[in-house]
Amino acid sequence: xxxxxxxxxxxxxxxVQKALSDAVIxxxxxxxxxxxxxxxxxxxxxxxxxxxxxxxxxxxxxxxxQVWRFKPSLQKEYEQADLVxxxxxxxxxxxxxxxxxxxxxxxNETLLDNHQEELASALAQLRYLKRSNVSELPKAIxxxxxxxxxxxxxFNGSRFxxxxxxxxxxx
Numbered sequence: 001x002x003x004x005x006x007x008x009x010x011x012x013x014x015x016v017q018k019a020l021s022d023a024v025i026x027x028x029x030x031x032x033x034x035x036x037x038x039x040x041x042x043x044x045x046x047x048x049x050x051x052x053x054x055x056x057x058x059x060x061x062x063x064x065x066q067v068w069r070f071k072p073s074l075q076k077e078y079e080q081a082d083l084v085x086x087x088x089x090x091x092x093x094x095x096x097x098x099x100x101x102x103x104x105x106x107x108n109e110t111l112l113d114n115h116q117e118e119l120a121s122a123l124a125q126l127r128y129l130k131r132s133n134v135s136e137l138p139k140a141i142x143x144x145x146x147x148x149x150x151x152x153x154x155f156n157g158s159r160f161x162x163x164x165x166x167x168x169x170x171x
Contacts (some may be wrong), residue, residue, distance in 0.1 A: 004081035016043040088116035095153035103129040
């Protein structure tokens, strides 16, 4: 199985470092994840256990643990992943939920106005995803049960038009 961690285009050193920690790697392995890929964006991470192979850093003692900064699109990663762990960016959340993939989000508390926390908490309350924080990530992974998550509703493009018509009193 494949676990994909992403911070998008932001810098979220704490999440990247935690995702590469023994505590997180061990719990992912215990749950059956054999491939772990971290998209680190502009974040810093300790490269001493990694070897650079082109655009990808590969862990020396385990080539199934990889880190890279950016790709033009993350859609392929989302589609292939069995679990996504992400910052709480709205674009990432919607892309992953539409694919009905298990998702753990970690709001980046260093961002201005903490808007990620509001979104993550609201969607977690609706049970579309699991919300955690950096320090509790191993526990969140361990306790995640896909059956506890509610499938995200299928996109209905006509619903927006209907709502707009109702608001403008055209309906």
